[in-house]
Amino acid sequence: MGTYPKARPHAKDLTVIIKKFVEEANELAKKKGLNELRKVLEQNAPQLLERKIKEKRVGLPDLKNAINGQVVLRFAPNPNGPLSFGHSRGIVINSEYAKRYEGKWILRFDDTDTVRKPPLPSAYKSIQEEVEWLTGKPADKIVIASDRIETYYKYASELISKGGAYICTLSAEEFREFRQTKSNSPDRDRSPEENLKLWERMLNGDFQPGEAVVRIKTDMTLPNPALRDWPALRIQDTENNPHPRENINSKYKVWPLLDFQSGIEDYLQGVTHIIRGKDLMDSTRKQTLLYEHFGWEYPETVYWGRVKIHELGGFSTSGMRNDIENGKYSDWDDPRLPTLASMQRRGFSPEALRNFWIELALTQKDISASMATIYSHNIKIIDETAPRLFFVKNPFPLELIDGNEQIPSNFKTQIHPEDENLGYRIWELQKENNLIYLEKEDLQLAKENNNKIRLKDFADIQIKDNIASIISLEPSEKLPIIHWLDSKNSYDAVLEITRENEIQLIEGKLENFPKLKLNEITQLERIGYAKIENKNKLIFIHN
RNA sequence: GCAGCUGUAGUGUAGUGGCCCAUCAUGAAGCCCUCUCGAGGCUUCGACCCGGGUUCAAAUCCCGGCAGUUGCACCA
Numbered sequence: 001m002g003t004y005p006k007a008r009p010h011a012k013d014l015t016v017i018i019k020k021f022v023e024e025a026n027e028l029a030k031k032k033g034l035n036e037l038r039k040v041l042e043q044n045a046p047q048l049l050e051r052k053i054k055e056k057r058v059g060l061p062d063l064k065n066a067i068n069g070q071v072v073l074r075f076a077p078n079p080n081g082p083l084s085f086g087h088s089r090g091i092v093i094n095s096e097y098a099k100r101y102e103g104k105w106i107l108r109f110d111d112t113d114t115v116r117k118p119p120l121p122s123a124y125k126s127i128q129e130e131v132e133w134l135t136g137k138p139a140d141k142i143v144i145a146s147d148r149i150e151t152y153y154k155y156a157s158e159l160i161s162k163g164g165a166y167i168c169t170l171s172a173e174e175f176r177e178f179r180q181t182k183s184n185s186p187d188r189d190r191s192p193e194e195n196l197k198l199w200e201r202m203l204n205g206d207f208q209p210g211e212a213v214v215r216i217k218t219d220m221t222l223p224n225p226a227l228r229d230w231p232a233l234r235i236q237d238t239e240n241n242p243h244p245r246e247n248i249n250s251k252y253k254v255w256p257l258l259d260f261q262s263g264i265e266d267y268l269q270g271v272t273h274i275i276r277g278k279d280l281m282d283s284t285r286k287q288t289l290l291y292e293h294f295g296w297e298y299p300e301t302v303y304w305g306r307v308k309i310h311e312l313g314g315f316s317t318s319g320m321r322n323d324i325e326n327g328k329y330s331d332w333d334d335p336r337l338p339t340l341a342s343m344q345r346r347g348f349s350p351e352a353l354r355n356f357w358i359e360l361a362l363t364q365k366d367i368s369a370s371m372a373t374i375y376s377h378n379i380k381i382i383d384e385t386a387p388r389l390f391f392v393k394n395p396f397p398l399e400l401i402d403g404n405e406q407i408p409s410n411f412k413t414q415i416h417p418e419d420e421n422l423g424y425r426i427w428e429l430q431k432e433n434n435l436i437y438l439e440k441e442d443l444q445l446a447k448e449n450n451n452k453i454r455l456k457d458f459a460d461i462q463i464k465d466n467i468a469s470i471i472s473l474e475p476s477e478k479l480p481i482i483h484w485l486d487s488k489n490s491y492d493a494v495l496e497i498t499r500e501n502e503i504q505l506i507e508g509k510l511e512n513f514p515k516l517k518l519n520e521i522t523q524l525e526r527i528g529y530a531k532i533e534n535k536n537k538l539i540f541i542h543n
Numbered sequence: 544g545c546a547g548c549u550g551u552a553g554u555g556u557a558g559u560g561g562c563c564c565a566u567c568a569u570g571a572a573g574c575c576c577u578c579u580c581g582a583g584g585c586u587u588c589g590a591c592c593c594g595g596g597u598u599c600a601a602a603u604c605c606c607g608g609c610a611g612u613u614g615c616a617c618c619a
Contacts, residue, residue: 056557056566078619116618172617179615180545213617224546226615234617258619278548282614285547305549306612317619359568361556365549366612373555373569383582418582456578481578525579543580 059358063097063273064300071103072272075139076110076262079123081317082332083130083340086307092357093275093304095135106269107131107139110262111146112255115241117318119146124245126332130340134350143269145261146248152256153203155264155294156214156233160195164293165232167198168215169207179228182221188229202235205253209235216260218289226282227289232260263287271299278303278364305366312338312371313501335498335539346498347521347531347541352378375542382521382529382541387415387422390456390483391495391524391538393508395437397487403462403469407431411486413457415515425513427489435487436468437509442482454479456525483525485509495530497540510538 063071075090077083083091098105107128111119124144132138159165168175168187178185190198202212214233222228234257238250256264262283266274276283284301291298320337323329333341343353355377360367400407407429415422436455438446443463446453451463452471460471460479493510496503520532521541528543 058557058567076619080619110619113618168617175617176615210617222546224615226546228615231617236617255617257617262619277613279613280619281547283619303548310554359555363549363556364612365555367555370554370569376569379581386581388579388581413578417577417579454578458578475578483579523579523581525581527579528581 060093060096060100060361063101063302066097066101066103066273066300069102070272071098071101072106072270073098073103073275074106074108074143074266074269074271076108077127078113078117078317079109079111079119079127080117081120081123081321082126084317084320085309085312085338085340085343088134088340088353089304089307089357089360090275091131091134092354093362095131095139096354096358097273097275098140103272104140106141106143106271108143108265108269109145110258111144111243111245112258112261114236114238114243114255118241119244120321121244126341130344133344134340134353136350141269143265144245145256145265146243146245148265149248149252149255151268152233152261152264153254156256156260157196157199159216159290159293160199160214161192162293163192163217165214165216166190166195167202167212168229168231169198169212171210175229178220179225182228184220185229188217188220202233202254207235209237211235214254214260216286216290216293218286224282224285227285230259230286230289231257232290233257259283259286260290263290266299267291267294267296274299274301275362276301276303278305302362303364304362305364307360308366308368309338309374310368310370335496335503336501345531345533346539347382347519347529348374348378349381349521352381355380371542378542379529383523384419385416385422386521386523386529387425387513387515388417388525389425389513389522390485390490390511391493391508391527391530392437392439392483392485392490393495393506393527394440395485395509396440396443397435397437398463398466398468400434400436400461400486401467401469403471405459405470405473407434407470408473411458411489423515425511427486427512429486430488437485437487437490438482442480445480445482449479452477452479454481455484456481458484485511491536493536493538495524495527495538495540496533510536 073094075094077087077090094105097103109119109124109127128138128142156165160167166187167190168185170178170185170187175185198212199214201207202214212235213231215229216232218227218229220228233254235253236255238253242249243251263286266287274284281303284298288298320329320332320339324331324334329337332339333345335342335346352374356374359377360369410429411427412424414420415425442453446463452460453463454460454475459473460476461468462471489512490509491512493508495506495508497506498504516532516535518532518534521529522532522538523529524538527540529541530538531541533539
């Protein structure tokens with residue numbers, strides 16, 4: 001009936017008719033079997049035999065009013081530090097949509113607060129690098145707000161002279177009174193000419209921070225208090241809090257606030273779609289009011305809810321910056337921090353992160369996801385190529401001797417169990433004076449099996465008085481299989497594991513692997529995936 | 544307090560009036576395979592916030608609750 005809406009009004013009559021036929025069919029099936037029924041259908045309505053397969057929407061939902069080739073998106077972080085994991089959602093979603101619609105996306109640095117959220121000079125560069133790492137290419141365009149202050153001034157002047165904005169000399173507390181009581185501030189009625197004069201004085205530095213602010217004239221009786229004559233530009237003490245970019249420094253005293261700067265810039269850049277957190281819903285409403293003053297059309301806006309990752313802490317950039325400066329964390333890529341730098345360092349695949357965010361999609365629900373989901377995405381990417389290696393924690397040495405069988409001249413096993421093409425790991429073994437390492441815990445495991453155990457891909461051994469003798473090369477009985485190393489083919493290495501915000505350094509022996517590449521992801525057998533930070537240092541990713 | 548937004552399995556998602564006794568993934572449990580506690584294969588578990596209404600038909604529309612969450616900054 002979904003396909004034939006015309007039939008809907010007759011639903012009641014139809015059910016009676018349908019019931020009749022269903023009964024008839026059931027009767028037929030009962031008497032002559034299902035196959036007979038199938039034959040009848042094949043003759044009269046073969047399409048009914050094909051079970052329709054539900055198509056599930058994959059990936060991100062469509063964007064409203066998106067015209068292929070004309071979509072312009074933007075992502076606007078504050079460069080007061082490198083990006084957190086939370087930021088990566090904005091980058092992934094925006095860049096994915098740009099790709100889908102063959103449009104472009106702008107990376108914009110909203111660096112307009114020099115006092116509370118002073119930009120970090122290195123972040124301008126590191127954020128661009130992080131973007132490139134995550135998406136595989138640079139953003140289509142870079143815009144830096146602090147480069148464009150004068151442009152924002154121009155639009156502010158224009159709006160003031162049109163009477164759409166005014167200079168308010170009330171303190172924030174004083175204005176709050178008016179906002180709460182839905183009444184106009186006395187400054188509201190000043191003429192555009194007077195306001196323009198005050199605006200000039202603001203620019204000249206006649207006012208101290210807090211003494212004057214430019215407000216967008218909306219309506220003090222608006223039901224949503226946030227929208228009532230909202231502030232657009234304010235004064236910052238850039239003598240004591242200079243902008244860290246050298247050419248900006250103390251050049252400007254009047255600075256735009258987010259809602260104004262962002263609104264003007266989105267218009268100037270021709271942004272067609274804004275994807276932002278729902279905490280910025282009021283921003284949309286404020287900016288829509290601003291656009292009305294100018295007669296502009298506001299972009300399509302999509303919101304996402306808050307995301308919490310169970311295992312990760314908060315994403316406050318300023319907070320992390322403090323902790324790093326206080327020495328609580330080593331740097332932005334400290335494995336305990338929920339930063340992109342940290343995840344990159346720990347060996348998360350950018351593709352996995354992209355898949356993760358795409359799967360979470362765009363909903364206004366507040367989400368709380370688990371690292372397990374990210375791990376699972378990551379494993380799908382890295383497992384196929386990760387070379388298998390042995391790492392023996394807390395190594396316990398044993399002397400390997402001939403037993404029922406002699407020590408072979410070498411040990412050979414596949415680099416990857418599912419892909420022979422990746423090659424082999426080959427160690428040369430000596431006939432005498434062979435020292436092998438087992439994990440202390442595995443020694444215990446051997447004890448529980450009459451001091452017998454199987455060295456993976458090698459041999460069953462019998463352990464006695466720190467001596468391991470070979471029982472057989474082929475598995476002789478069902479013994480636990482453990483990883484192991486030989487002293488000539490291994491060296492000291494450290495595995496760094498972060499658990500519950502504690503960094504643990506585990507010393508051990510790492511298999512000597514001539515093909516070892518820096519920053520490569522390996523799978524330490526029976527331990528988990530790890531990244532090779534340098535020859536002697538591994539970082540644990542997950543298992 | 545005022546204003547907004549959201550409510551589908553443990554978690555995340557699909558679903559916009561009949562293809563839904565509800566999709567897929569993750570998770571958990573079990574089995575198979577494998578000389579790794581990895582990967583792969585199979586099976587099972589588990590959800591439409593509640594209450595009314597509209598309709599032949601409601602996860603889907605309407606009303607009312609309830610819960611969660613966000614904003615009300617001269618931060619972004």
